[in-house]
Amino acid sequence: MAARGALLRYLRVNVNPTIQNRRERALPFTAILRRFSEEVRGSFLDKSEVTDRVLSVVKNFQKVDPSKVSPKSHFQNDLGLDSLDTVEVVMALEEEFGFEIPDTDADKIHSINLAVDFIASHPQAK
Structure with a gap:
């Protein structure tokens, strides 16, 4: 030893x-x-910038009435989107912010607030 x-x-x-x-x-x-x-x-990214950009993406989504969109809007309850529409919105957000949202996280995004929180806290968002 x-x-x-x-x-x-x-x-x-x-x-x-x-x-x-x-x-x-x-x-x-x-x-x-x-x-x-x-x-x-x-x-x-700055949270207010992310909020503005997310609101713009959702307002430009074909199946959404822009007058119903607010930072607290729920995709299904307030905007009348189904699960497929929600997937399309998330894909549009991926394109807008230049990064891929993993499916496990995308499944949790049901409202504008949740989308803003996720994107604003993600280091790859542009």
């Missing part, structure tokens, strides 16, 4: 993780995490 401890002390390597950037200068791992978190934090 003592020999194992001595051997491990001898073989132990000091690890300081770094990743090379384009200029071949080593960056400490913490700096990379900090840079990534700043990029992610700054990449979310």
Whole structure:
């Protein structure tokens, strides 16, 4: 057992993780995490902008009466859309915001508020 401890002390390597950037200068791992978190934090869309764009998409949907559309509108209860129509609205939102909404999340989007919350909190939304 003592020999194992001595051997491990001898073989132990000091690890300081770094990743090379384009200029071949080593960056400490913490700096990379900090840079990534700043990029992610700054990449979310403004909720009021998302709301305006979602309202516009839903108002332009052929089966919707634009006068009934509000930020609190439920697709089925308030706008009279069936499940297929809701899928089409979600697809139109994917096209508008430039990213794919996974089916598991798309199934949970039943109102404009839910769509706005999901899109505004998604880092890939453009």
